[in-house]
Amino acid sequence: MRRTGGNTSAAQMTSGGSGKCRKPSGGPIPSKPDPTDPASAGAALAPGLHLVATPIGNLGDVSLRALAVLRGADRIYCEDTRITARLLTRYGIKTPLETYHDHNAEAMRPAILEGLDRGERVALVSDAGTPLVSDPGYKLVRAAIAEDLPVTAAPGPSAAVTALILSGLPPDTFLFAGFLPKQQTARRLALARWAALEATLIFYEAPPRLAASLTDISEVLGPRQAAVARELTKLHEEVRRGPLADLAAHYRQTGPPRGEIVIVVGPFEPALPDAEEVDRRLCAALDELGVRDAAVKLAAETGLPRSELYRRALLMRDQKQ
Numbered sequence: 375m376r377r378t379g380g381n382t383s384a385a386q387m388t389s390g391g392s393g394k395c396r397k398p399s400g401g402p403i404p405s406k407p408d409p410t411d412p413a414s415a416g417a418a419l420a421p422g423l424h425l426v427a428t429p430i431g432n433l434g435d436v437s438l439r440a441l442a443v444l445r446g447a448d449r450i451y452c453e454d455t456r457i458t459a460r461l462l463t464r465y466g467i468k469t470p471l472e473t474y475h476d477h478n479a480e481a482m483r484p485a486i487l488e489g490l491d492r493g494e495r496v497a498l499v500s501d502a503g504t505p506l507v508s509d510p511g512y513k514l515v516r517a518a519i520a521e522d523l524p525v526t527a528a529p530g531p532s533a534a535v536t537a538l539i540l541s542g543l544p545p546d547t548f549l550f551a552g553f554l555p556k557q558q559t560a561r562r563l564a565l566a567r568w569a570a571l572e573a574t575l576i577f578y579e580a581p582p583r584l585a586a587s588l589t590d591i592s593e594v595l596g597p598r599q600a601a602v603a604r605e606l607t608k609l610h611e612e613v614r615r616g617p618l619a620d621l622a623a624h625y626r627q628t629g630p631p632r633g634e635i636v637i638v639v640g641p642f643e644p645a646l647p648d649a650e651e652v653d654r655r656l657c658a659a660l661d662e663l664g665v666r667d668a669a670v671k672l673a674a675e676t677g678l679p680r681s682e683l684y685r686r687a688l689l690m691r692d693q694k695q
C-alpha cells in the first residue's frame with residue numbers, strides 16, 4: 375500500500391475493499407464518509423492509519439465520524455481493551471480490538487505497518503481523548519509517514535484544549551507541556567525553561583502531585599492567574615480559578631482532589647517601562663534617527679506597539695522643531 379504520490383493522506387485515498395489494496399472499480403468512493411450524509415452511508419473506509427479521538431469522560435462526546443471510522447476499520451488498536459470496549463459496546467461496534475501501549479509498542483509496530491502496507495484500515499485510539507497527546511502513537515505515525523503509508527485523523531476531544539477554553543486565560547497563544555517531571559529539581563528546571571514565554575501554559579497533572587506542582591509553578595513562574603480543571607465533561611466537572619499561590623495553598627490544605635486534572639497558567643507578561651522612561655528613550659533615539667526608525671528601535675526594545683511609538687515620536691519631533 376505504499377504510495378507514490380508523496381503527501382496523500384488516507385482520507386484522500388479511495389476505498390480498498392476488504393483489506394487488500396484493490397484498484398477502485400467504477401467511480402471514486404468517498405474515503406471520508408460523512409455519517410450525516412445519506413449519500414455516503416455505507417461507503418467503505420479508506421485503507422490507512424486512522425487516528426481517532428475518543429471522549430475524555432462523557433461518552434456522548436464521540437463524533438459521528440469517529441464512530442464511522444471505528445465501525446469501518448479492520449481492527450482498532452487501543453491502550454486497554456476493557457476501556458475501549460465500553461465505548462464500542464455503547465455504540466454497538468464489533469470491530470476487533472488489539473492493544474498498542476507503552477509496553478508493547480516496539481513489538482507491535484512492525485505488524486501494524488505490514489497490515490497498513492497490505493491495505494488494511496487500522497484505527498488507533500487511546501484510553502481517552504486524542505491519541506499521541508501524552509498518549510502512544512507518535513512513533514507509529516512517524517514510521518507510517520516514513521514508509522509513505524496513508525495516515526489521517528478523526529479529530530475530537532482533548533483535555534488540554536477543553537481546559538484552556540474553560541480557564542478564562544488568554545487562548546490566543548498557548549503551550550501544551552504535557553506532564554511535568556515528577557522529581558522536584560527536574561520539575562523546577564522544566565518550568566524555568568517556560569518562564570519567559572508569552573503564552574498560556576497547559577500541564578497535565580496527577581492528583582497526588584497537584585499541590586507540590588502548583589507550589590513549584592508559583593515559585594518559579596511568579597505571580598500569575600491560573601486554573602485547575604478537574605473531571606472535565608464528567609459529573610463532577612470543576613474549574614477552580616485564581617492566583618497560582620492561592621490555588622497552591624488551597625490544594626496543600628485540602629489534600630489531593632479526586633479525578634483527572636489539567637493545570638492552566640496565564641502567560642508571562644513582560645514589565646513595560648513607564649511612560650516617562652519610554653519618552654526619554656524615544657527622545658534620545660530621535661536625536662540620531664528618523665521618526666520611523668526611532669519607533670522601530672523602541673518597539674524592539676520595549677515590546678510596545680510600533681504604531682503607538684510612531685505617533686508619540688511624531689508629536690515629539692513636532693515639539694522639537
Ligand code: SAM
Nearest residue numbers: 430503504507508532533578579605606634635
Ligand atoms: N490523550 C489525552 C487527551 O487528549 O487529553 C490525554 C491522556 S493523558 C495520559 C491523561 C491526562 O489527561 C490526565 O492525567 C489528565 O491530566 C488529563 N485528562 C484526561 N481526561 C481529563 C478530564 N476529563 N478532566 C481533566 N483532565 C483530564
